[in-house]
Amino acid sequence: MDKQEAIAKLETLREQLNQFNYEYHVLDKPSVSDQEYDMKMRELKDIEEQYPELITPDSPSQRVGGEPIDAFQKVQHNIPMLSLGNAFNEEELRDFDRRVREGTDATNISYVCELKIDGLAISLRYVEGLLERGATRGDGKTGEDITTNLKTIRSIPLKIKETQPIEVRGEAFMPTKSFQALNEKREQNGEDLFANPRNAAAGSLRQLDPKIAASRNLDIFIYSVGEWEAGELASHSERLAYLKELGFKINPETKTCKSIDEVIEYVQYWTEHRPDLSYEIDGIVIKVDQIDIQDELGFTAKSPRWAIAYKFPAEEAVTKLTDIELS
Numbered sequence: 001m002d003k004q005e006a007i008a009k010l011e012t013l014r015e016q017l018n019q020f021n022y023e024y025h026v027l028d029k030p031s032v033s034d035q036e037y038d039m040k041m042r043e044l045k046d047i048e049e050q051y052p053e054l055i056t057p058d059s060p061s062q063r064v065g066g067e068p069i070d071a072f073q074k075v076q077h078n079i080p081m082l083s084l085g086n087a088f089n090e091e092e093l094r095d096f097d098r099r100v101r102e103g104t105d106a107t108n109i110s111y112v113c114e115l116k117i118d119g120l121a122i123s124l125r126y127v128e129g130l131l132e133r134g135a136t137r138g139d140g141k142t143g144e145d146i147t148t149n150l151k152t153i154r155s156i157p158l159k160i161k162e163t164q165p166i167e168v169r170g171e172a173f174m175p176t177k178s179f180q181a182l183n184e185k186r187e188q189n190g191e192d193l194f195a196n197p198r199n200a201a202a203g204s205l206r207q208l209d210p211k212i213a214a215s216r217n218l219d220i221f222i223y224s225v226g227e228w229e230a231g232e233l234a235s236h237s238e239r240l241a242y243l244k245e246l247g248f249k250i251n252p253e254t255k256t257c258k259s260i261d262e263v264i265e266y267v268q269y270w271t272e273h274r275p276d277l278s279y280e281i282d283g284i285v286i287k288v289d290q291i292d293i294q295d296e297l298g299f300t301a302k303s304p305r306w307a308i309a310y311k312f313p314a315e316e317a318v319t320k321l322t323d324i325e326l327s
């Protein structure tokens, strides 16, 4: 095939493979068989081998990077990645609602409830639609550039249709079944076991060889926008809808609640149904939906006044209690 044909063929294959990848890893609704996917990937790699100068950063062949790197570079977060204040019971949730209402004259306050994914916070920056940098939260101001490892997470799009610079944030995690399989293999190999999926995800993203990260079946849920000049959407729920439209994986259990009573119902529901999830959560994040009210409430030194994390009781404590009752 000549170069002109190769250029056209590669563009078609990139679009098809990135779409198939999106359907499989973000929508969980594949439209082609694994065999067809593999066949097209083989076709793409053969043409790229013949014309390496035609390889683009959003080519699906670029997900699992080249050689291991020798260290991660430090990166600065222009907008700090904050932590969250905690609430441990219903009364403290109602206190949060009271503080929000005291902080604004607005009366049309609604909340967005999100499962609090127990992973590690990540920042993804896109420039002209291409994934340019992926980083850990670090201490909130300084993180590490782990772009090569984050590109291996299949639910992260390598290219989005937003051409303005945009930074999105989310939680990278290891699904429970992948965690159990990984520890079983490590036990057979006489290696140390990971204590929990969060440590396993963090350990996987700290690998200097992207091939190891790629083998760990990591995933991510995107939950907020960081830097975005064009960001004029008036509510957090609209921003999440736009992120979903861009092809990011948004947690399907996210719900807008009209009152703190509805928030408490959501918290009670997921306290009971937490074991049904295929990943670990350590609580529920509650955010004021209206951006103008978020701006009015602002931040404390380390966390927003317009959000709070309801934390489930620690499980080991519950286990001990059960032991006492049973003994």
Ligand SMILES: NC(=O)c1c(N)nc(OC2CCCC2)nc1O[C@@H]1CCC[C@@H]1O
Pocket: 081, 082, 083, 084, 114, 115, 116, 117, 118, 119, 121, 137, 171, 223, 224, 285, 304, 307
């Ligand atoms: N772990 C989560 O699922 C989660 C979430 N669903 N939403 C947020 O919102 C950010 C943006 C406003 C303040 C925190 N943060 C989350 O996790 C954070 C990352 C760093 C500390 C918390 O774990």
